Amino acid sequence: MAEERVKDSLSEKHSSVSLKSDQSKDGHPPDLREKTPSSVKSVRSGSCVSSSVSLKSDRSMGHPPPDLREKTPSSARRHLVADLVSSSDNLQWIFQNLESKMIRFLKNQLENFRKILQHKNRQEFIKEFNENRSRITEAALDLTLFFLREMKQDQAADTLQDELFFINQLKCSLKKKYQSVFEGIAQQGDSTLLNNIYTDLYITQGASEQVNTEHEIRQIEAASRRHQSLEIQVECKHLFEAAEQDQQIRTVLTKGVAGIGKSVSVQKFVLDWAEGKENQDISFIFPLPFREMNLKEKERQSLKDLITQFFPETKGLNLTRSTRFKVLFILDGLDECRLPLNFAGNETCRDVSSAVSLDVLLTNLIKGNLLPSALIWITSRPAAASKIPADCIDRLTEIRGFNDAQKEEYFRKRLTDQNQAREIIDHIKQSKSLFIMCHIPVFCWISATVLQNILKLKHRAHAETLQESPKTLTQMYTHFLRFQIQQSRRKYDGENTADVSWDPNLILSLGKLAFQQLERNNVIFYESDLKDCGIDVYKASVYSGMCTQIFKEETGIILGTMYCFLHLSIQEFIAALYQHLILDNDKTQAEKSRDESMTDFLKTAVDKALESENGHLDLFLRFLLGLSLQSNRQLLRGLLTQQDDRDQSKEEIIAYIKQKLEGNLSPERSINLLYCLNELNDQTLLKEIQSHLSSGSLSSAHLSPAQWSALVFVLLTSKEELEEFELQKFQRSDECLIRLSAVIKTSKRALLQSCNLTVQSCESLSSALQSSNCVLRELDLSNNDLQDSGVKKLSDGLKSQHCKLETLRLAMCNLTVQCCESLSSALQSSNCVLRKLDLSNNDLQDGLKSQHCKLETLRSELGQLID
Structure with missing residues (x-):
C-alpha cells in the first residue's frame, strides 16, 4: 500500500x-x-x-528566450x-x-x-x-x-505503518465519535464534551456469580445499603491491571443495571486512549456493541471482515502481525445480544481470516482461540451476565453508579451556578427515594434538568426555594415529561406558553410501545416492533425529534435504525401513563363509577406486582399509583382527566396496601409497598416508627407486621451506614431477629447475645450469611439456647462462597460434641474465612481437636485460648 x-x-x-x-x-x-x-x-x-530547467534572468523574464543560433555581437x-x-x-x-x-x-x-x-x-x-x-x-x-x-526489513516497516497509519487513523476516528455526549436539553442538537461533565463512577471488584433476576431498582436499593469500606474499588482506567505481578487479566466482565453508566464508562475509557491519556500500552481498541451485531447472526464472516465493517479506516491491517501488540475488543451490551452464544457446542476457530457465523466468531474470541493475546471487555446488565462461562472471565467488576460523594460532584459539575447546585443537592437529600435513585447517573441528569428549570421559573416569579418541588419519583418524571414536551413545542412550533399543548395520539402510541415491550422485557426496539403498535418509521423520526430526551432513534453501522427510551424507568413511566390514558378513554364507565374503576384497577396492579417474585413491576406500580393523585394529574391537564378532590380511591388503595403489609411478605416486597405509600403521600406508618425510635420504646413496643416492615424500611434507608446492630435495643426474640434479618446482614457487627434466641434464629442467620449482599464480619450469639441443631444450620452459612464472617462467638450456647462434625466441616471448607471462634463454656470435649482450618484463635473449654 x-x-x-x-x-x-x-x-x-x-x-x-x-x-x-x-x-x-x-x-x-x-x-x-x-x-x-x-x-x-x-x-x-x-x-x-538542460532545456527542462527554467533559468530566467532579469532580461528574459516576460520575453521569449534568446535565439542562441542567431549571430550576436561579441559584447552581447x-x-x-x-x-x-x-x-x-x-x-x-x-x-x-x-x-x-x-x-x-x-x-x-x-x-x-x-x-x-x-x-x-x-x-x-x-x-x-x-x-x-x-x-x-x-x-x-x-x-x-x-x-x-x-x-x-518488513517487520520494522509493518510496525511503523501500524503505529503511524492504522493506530493514528483509528484514534482520530474514535476521538471524533466519543468526545461528545448528548446530555442536557438538546435544543438545537447541541452536544456536550464528555470531559466537561464526566464524573467518576463507583466500580467494585467482584460480584455475585448467581443470576440476579430482580428488578434493577431493587438491586440499586440493595447496593445503596452496602458498606463501601468493605469493598475493593477499581478505577475504570485500571481494569486490566492485576494486583499481583504474576497474574494476567485477559477478560473482564463488568455488570451494572440500566443507566448506571456502563456505556459512558466505555466511552470515557476509549476517549482517554484516543487522546493519548491512558492505557497507551494498548495499540488497538475495537468497541463492538452487541445491538449492532445482532442481525449478522446468519451471515458467515471472518473477524478481519467484521473489524473492517465497523472500522473502515483499518482496512489493510494485518491482524495476525498485530499479535505482538495489545489489542482490546469491547463487547458492549451483552444484555442486548440476540445470539445463542453456544460456548460448549460451537466449532473451534483460530484463523482471523476464516468465515464463520457471528456466534462462532464471538465465542472463540472470548474463549481465546482467536487472537489469544487480545484483551476482552464485556459489559452487561446483571440478568444477562451468566451467558459468559465463569472460566472465561479473569476479573468480574460491578458498576454501582454514583456513591453519595459522586452524586454531589455530578451536580456541581453539571450546574455552573454553585448556589443552585447546592440547593438542588439539599432538596434531593430530603427525599430518600430520590437520593437512592441518584445512584443512577441518568436520574441525576433528569433531576438536574427538572429542578434547574423549576428554579428558573421560581426566580422569574420571585420565589426562592424548591420547597414545593418534586419529592417523589412520579412527581419528578411528570415534571420531566411536561418540560420535554414544552421544549419540543418551543423548538418545532414556536410555542412559548406556560401550558403544555399535548398530542394525545403521540403519547398513546409511545405508551403502547412502552407497555407492550415492558411486558416482553425489551428495551431496544426495531421497525417491526413499532409497526406492531401502529407507528410508521416516519412518525418514529418525528417522535424522536419532539421527544429528544425521552424516545431516541439511533442509526447503526450494520443494524440500521434502532429505537429505545432514554432509560428503563422512563419506559416504565410512559407505560404507566398509557394505562391511565386507556382507563380514561373507556367510555363504557359511568362517571359515578369512575372511582370504583380506578380503585379496582390499582388493586389489581398491586396484586400483580406482589405475584412477581423478581419485582419486575415494582417501579411500574409506583408510577401507576402516583399518577392516580390529583396533584400529579393536574400537571398533565389536557392529557389526563381531572378528578374530584373528594374521590375515595386514594384512601381505599392506601388501606389496601397497608392490609397487604400485614401479611407475610419478603423485606423487598414490603419495602416497595412502603415506597408506594410514599408515592401516594402517605407516611403515617413511617411517622409511627420514627416516634418509637425517638422515644426509645421499641424494646417493649408490640409492633404489627406493617410496623415491622416500616421499621426495616427506616433502618435500611438511613443515611448512616450500620456499623453495629444490637438486638437488645429492639426485642429479645426470634421473631424480632427474623423480622430484622434484612437489616442485620447490612451491618458489620451483629450483637445478638442474651436475646432468648433458638434454632429458628440460626436458620434465618444462615440464610443471611449465604446472601450475596451480606456484609457481616462479626457475629456474637453468646448465651442463647441454640443447641447443636442451631450450630448445624449456621455451619451451612459458613460454607457459602458469599459468607464474609471472620469472628463468631458461641459461648454458653448449650452445645455438645455432636455439633463438632458440622463445625469442623465448615472450617475446612475453602470458602470459610472465619479467623476467630469462641466456643467457651460448652461441653465439646475434644471434638475439634483434629480439625484443619484457617482459624487463628479458638476459645474452647472454660475459656482456654488456643492460638
Whole structure:
C-alpha cells in the first residue's frame, strides 16, 4: 500500500524535477547523500543547461528566450554567458542549501522513527509526529517505509505503518465519535464534551456469580445499603491491571443495571486512549456493541471482515502481525445480544481470516482461540451476565453508579451556578427515594434538568426555594415529561406558553410501545416492533425529534435504525401513563363509577406486582399509583382527566396496601409497598416508627407486621451506614431477629447475645450469611439456647462462597460434641474465612481437636485460648 503510493508520487515528482540525474532515469529516487546533482556538475564544466530547467534572468523574464543560433555581437554574447554562469552559480547554492535542509529534516524524522521502533519514549514521539502531521511528514514516512521494504526489513516497516497509519487513523476516528455526549436539553442538537461533565463512577471488584433476576431498582436499593469500606474499588482506567505481578487479566466482565453508566464508562475509557491519556500500552481498541451485531447472526464472516465493517479506516491491517501488540475488543451490551452464544457446542476457530457465523466468531474470541493475546471487555446488565462461562472471565467488576460523594460532584459539575447546585443537592437529600435513585447517573441528569428549570421559573416569579418541588419519583418524571414536551413545542412550533399543548395520539402510541415491550422485557426496539403498535418509521423520526430526551432513534453501522427510551424507568413511566390514558378513554364507565374503576384497577396492579417474585413491576406500580393523585394529574391537564378532590380511591388503595403489609411478605416486597405509600403521600406508618425510635420504646413496643416492615424500611434507608446492630435495643426474640434479618446482614457487627434466641434464629442467620449482599464480619450469639441443631444450620452459612464472617462467638450456647462434625466441616471448607471462634463454656470435649482450618484463635473449654 505505502510502497505503491511512494512509487507513484516519486514517479510524478521525478517527471517534474528539472534536474535529472542518470540515477533518476530508471525510476529510483535520487540519492540525497550526493553533494552535487550531476546536472549542476555539467553546468560547471561548461556544458549546456538542460532545456527542462527554467533559468530566467532579469532580461528574459516576460520575453521569449534568446535565439542562441542567431549571430550576436561579441559584447552581447559575453553578457549572455555571464548571466548563464551567474544563474548556474545561484542555482548551485540553492540546491546545496536545499539538500542540507532535506537531509537535516529526513535525519530528524528517521531518528523519531527509530525511537518509535525501539519503544523508547514511543508515545511521546508518536504524539509529536501526529501533532505535526503534514504532507511533508507523511512523505518522509512513505519514503522510510519504501526503503525499509527495499531492504527486506518488513517487520520494522509493518510496525511503523501500524503505529503511524492504522493506530493514528483509528484514534482520530474514535476521538471524533466519543468526545461528545448528548446530555442536557438538546435544543438545537447541541452536544456536550464528555470531559466537561464526566464524573467518576463507583466500580467494585467482584460480584455475585448467581443470576440476579430482580428488578434493577431493587438491586440499586440493595447496593445503596452496602458498606463501601468493605469493598475493593477499581478505577475504570485500571481494569486490566492485576494486583499481583504474576497474574494476567485477559477478560473482564463488568455488570451494572440500566443507566448506571456502563456505556459512558466505555466511552470515557476509549476517549482517554484516543487522546493519548491512558492505557497507551494498548495499540488497538475495537468497541463492538452487541445491538449492532445482532442481525449478522446468519451471515458467515471472518473477524478481519467484521473489524473492517465497523472500522473502515483499518482496512489493510494485518491482524495476525498485530499479535505482538495489545489489542482490546469491547463487547458492549451483552444484555442486548440476540445470539445463542453456544460456548460448549460451537466449532473451534483460530484463523482471523476464516468465515464463520457471528456466534462462532464471538465465542472463540472470548474463549481465546482467536487472537489469544487480545484483551476482552464485556459489559452487561446483571440478568444477562451468566451467558459468559465463569472460566472465561479473569476479573468480574460491578458498576454501582454514583456513591453519595459522586452524586454531589455530578451536580456541581453539571450546574455552573454553585448556589443552585447546592440547593438542588439539599432538596434531593430530603427525599430518600430520590437520593437512592441518584445512584443512577441518568436520574441525576433528569433531576438536574427538572429542578434547574423549576428554579428558573421560581426566580422569574420571585420565589426562592424548591420547597414545593418534586419529592417523589412520579412527581419528578411528570415534571420531566411536561418540560420535554414544552421544549419540543418551543423548538418545532414556536410555542412559548406556560401550558403544555399535548398530542394525545403521540403519547398513546409511545405508551403502547412502552407497555407492550415492558411486558416482553425489551428495551431496544426495531421497525417491526413499532409497526406492531401502529407507528410508521416516519412518525418514529418525528417522535424522536419532539421527544429528544425521552424516545431516541439511533442509526447503526450494520443494524440500521434502532429505537429505545432514554432509560428503563422512563419506559416504565410512559407505560404507566398509557394505562391511565386507556382507563380514561373507556367510555363504557359511568362517571359515578369512575372511582370504583380506578380503585379496582390499582388493586389489581398491586396484586400483580406482589405475584412477581423478581419485582419486575415494582417501579411500574409506583408510577401507576402516583399518577392516580390529583396533584400529579393536574400537571398533565389536557392529557389526563381531572378528578374530584373528594374521590375515595386514594384512601381505599392506601388501606389496601397497608392490609397487604400485614401479611407475610419478603423485606423487598414490603419495602416497595412502603415506597408506594410514599408515592401516594402517605407516611403515617413511617411517622409511627420514627416516634418509637425517638422515644426509645421499641424494646417493649408490640409492633404489627406493617410496623415491622416500616421499621426495616427506616433502618435500611438511613443515611448512616450500620456499623453495629444490637438486638437488645429492639426485642429479645426470634421473631424480632427474623423480622430484622434484612437489616442485620447490612451491618458489620451483629450483637445478638442474651436475646432468648433458638434454632429458628440460626436458620434465618444462615440464610443471611449465604446472601450475596451480606456484609457481616462479626457475629456474637453468646448465651442463647441454640443447641447443636442451631450450630448445624449456621455451619451451612459458613460454607457459602458469599459468607464474609471472620469472628463468631458461641459461648454458653448449650452445645455438645455432636455439633463438632458440622463445625469442623465448615472450617475446612475453602470458602470459610472465619479467623476467630469462641466456643467457651460448652461441653465439646475434644471434638475439634483434629480439625484443619484457617482459624487463628479458638476459645474452647472454660475459656482456654488456643492460638
